[in-house]
Amino acid sequence: MRDSIILCGVGGQGTVLASRLLSTAAVLRNVPVKAAETIGMAQRGGSVTSHVRIGENVSSPLIGHGDADLLMAFEPAEAVRQLAYLKPGGTAVVSTRPIIPVSATTGGPAYDLDAILGYLQDRVERLVVVDANAAASELGTARVLNVVLLGAALNAGALSMGKQDIRDAIRARLPERFHELNLKALDYTDNK
Numbered sequence: 001m002r003d004s005i006i007l008c009g010v011g012g013q014g015t016v017l018a019s020r021l022l023s024t025a026a027v028l029r030n031v032p033v034k035a036a037e038t039i040g041m042a043q044r045g046g047s048v049t050s051h052v053r054i055g056e057n058v059s060s061p062l063i064g065h066g067d068a069d070l071l072m073a074f075e076p077a078e079a080v081r082q083l084a085y086l087k088p089g090g091t092a093v094v095s096t097r098p099i100i101p102v103s104a105t106t107g108g109p110a111y112d113l114d115a116i117l118g119y120l121q122d123r124v125e126r127l128v129v130v131d132a133n134a135a136a137s138e139l140g141t142a143r144v145l146n147v148v149l150l151g152a153a154l155n156a157g158a159l160s161m162g163k164q165d166i167r168d169a170i171r172a173r174l175p176e177r178f179h180e181l182n183l184k185a186l187d188y189t190d191n192k
């Protein structure tokens with residue numbers, strides 16, 4: 001098992017929890033893992049980026065540009081901001097739910113979701129786009145988007161671990177009352 005994963009989004013989207021679920025899954029399998037988060041102004045809608053490196057001979061949690069096997073983006077513009085980390089042939093799993101920055105609503109540059117997704121389609125060979133609004137509607141909440149994206153990454157073959165590893169991490173890390181919903185979220189993209 002060896003993975004280098006960048007997770008990115010904005011504060012409150014569950015980016016850090018997703019990185020901790022990946023880390024817990026590795027620990028439960030006795031595989032070395034290193035992780036680091038840059039949170040910044042996350043509480044005010046700022047960027048959140050997590051680096052997770054799983055496998056033997058990993059000396060640092062930080063991933064260099066062009067070295068990530070997987071880019072998991074909880075917000076489309078954040079995917080563009082962090083795209084330099086994705087290695088050629090790597091996989092990007094991107095949510096379609098935009099978090100419109102204040103600058104776009106106060107006269108700054110417009111947030112053009114179609115242009116952002118087009119930019120990613122032109123530059124990422126293995127792009128998985130997850131309709132976050134449909135997932136939230138079907139699951140009854142947007143709070144499990146992080147686990148939906150983990151499931152999409154697993155279905156795309158972008159992680160060397162399996163779904164059972166993440167299921168075990170959910171059970172180990174989350175309170176029991178959240179298990180059923182998160183396990184359902186993990187399987188959301190199975191037949192999509």
